Amino acid sequence: MTEKNIIDLKNIVVEYDGEQVLKGIDLSIKDGEFVTLLGPSGCGKTTTLRIVGGFVEPDSGDVFFDGKRINGLQPYKRQVSTIFQRYALFPHLNVYENIAFGLRVNKVPEKELQQRVRDAVELVGLRGFEKRKIDTLSGGQQQRVAIARSIVTRPKVLLLDEPLAALDLKLRKDMQVELKSIQQSLGITFLFVTHDQEEALSMSDTVVVMDKGVIQQIGTPQDIYNEPVNAFVADFIGESNIVDGVMLKDNLVRFAGQSIACVDKGFGKNEPVDVVIRPEDIDVVRPDESPLHGLVDSVTFKGVHYEAIVDVDGFKWMIQTTDVVRAGEEIGILLNPDDIHVMKKSEYSGKFGDYSTFSEEMDLLSDPNYQEDAEESVAAEAEE
């Protein structure tokens, strides 16, 4: 990875039917970086990707590639290549000809073409499949053909639009590792779109969290997980208890009826804040060992740990612990200063991080993905 920016998006705005899908996106991507756009359906991540690919023209704002403005440049003249969600392989060509397509179009000499296709086939592990027809391949194999077809043209940036969404869980995990190693061995920039937070955290150098056409946070996976900027990011990335609090002074926050030491500072005196506590950071102790108490509502055994819903001062917390806890039991809750993360209030405050109505089904229903699917399909239709 170098310090040179390969892609710069400056104040990008896109509208469909008068509705803003992207509301002023600013994003810089370094050469050789693995950047993931993460967010629920309809958040504008795919639109952002298509702007870089040249399939969507921004209504305002500038797109720079390697320092040059490329607004209006046709997709076929851009040094980027896209891996589409359903791969978009050419059904009338076999595996070899699919991969060779980009080289034939650009009139690469036959000898070089053969060598390059062979290398690409080798890289994605498809040797022996060259003569196969596309519709005789499994999802994972089609995925590999799509990757080979793109990288054989030696793009500077590879755009991946939820490429693993159609694969089953095990294959998806394998492909995550494989994609990452392909990116590292080629040393090219990957711009990856997904709604799967785990995928984003495990693969990326930089994660860009988006919602409602706005970038919520840009950072390393560790930053995003440990220091979310608002309730949306905290809830979207992993499980979070988000409780109302007041910042008494630097390093001291009051919530759940207690004043508790923390490591956050720089807030106003007595400023109302959101306090994030990750379920796995909470220590369960005897009630007399901590000023903070809770009554266990329900417990689910999850294998690695127990997942308990605990009533703390009228607010339901999720606690993940390896200690045995039982429903109806009174427990003490011990928090170290660095287990607590304090965020400024935002439009998302109070919407996430409460487990009072928690159940597996409710989790699905209240998933932002779930609700906004309808919006996405409207946007997708408008696009076409």
Added chain:
Amino acid sequence: MKAASKLYVFLIMLFLYLPILVLIVFSFNASNSTSVFTGFSLQWYRELFQDKETLQTLYNTLLVAVLSAVIATVLGTAAALGIVRLSKWGQKLVMNVTNLPLMNPDIVTGVSMMLLFVFIMTLFGGSDVLGFWTILIAHITFNLPYVILSVMPKLKQMDPHLVEAAQDLGCPQSKAFFKVILPSIMPGIITGFIMAFTLSIDDFVISYFVSGPSFQTLPLRIYSMTKRRVEPSINALSTLIFVAVLVLLIIINLRQSAPHKPKKGATR
């Protein structure tokens, strides 16, 4: 039970194909009787191929079939490409309008076309308009929906990102159409073409109304021959047409069933 069902199928086949079987058998009859088979001979075929007028109408039929099928295929494919880009509501509307001529009885189509041609002829003060051009136009018209109907499913099956993928790999949009879209809907186009060709050869009713004395097709010729006396050479001709259409239909069916073959070797 099994024997009964086999018998049933046999009876249905017999019922369907007995007339054609009789036709074929008697086309090889040595005498000109239509009721007694006196021996095998190819004389009616020989006679057929010496009949200049019949051969001329055969040529006419093939000419109209090829031309109308080609033109209908080009127009129909272009129309299908346009229709898939319409909104859902627009697609429904246009497809219903397209399908209407399919439901319309041939005789109504034929009469209305004849009236239209004659109307236009009198409007422009011409005479003797019914002939090659009117038959060609009529055949293109009734072939069009069949081509659209066979191309549409292929377009709908196509991954909407296919063109983008081609552009992405270095194709300008127009080139992407010829390199990617056209090849992937080609099976539908060919099926549409063969269907149009077959229907054109087959057509009697519409051709009957829009043809004139200057230009006749084979079915019209056969019809006029039967009016005088049923000659065995008609049997020979009908046999040839039946075989030709049968071959084309087999080709269409093979083409349609080919993409739905069970996927073999779909292992990782």
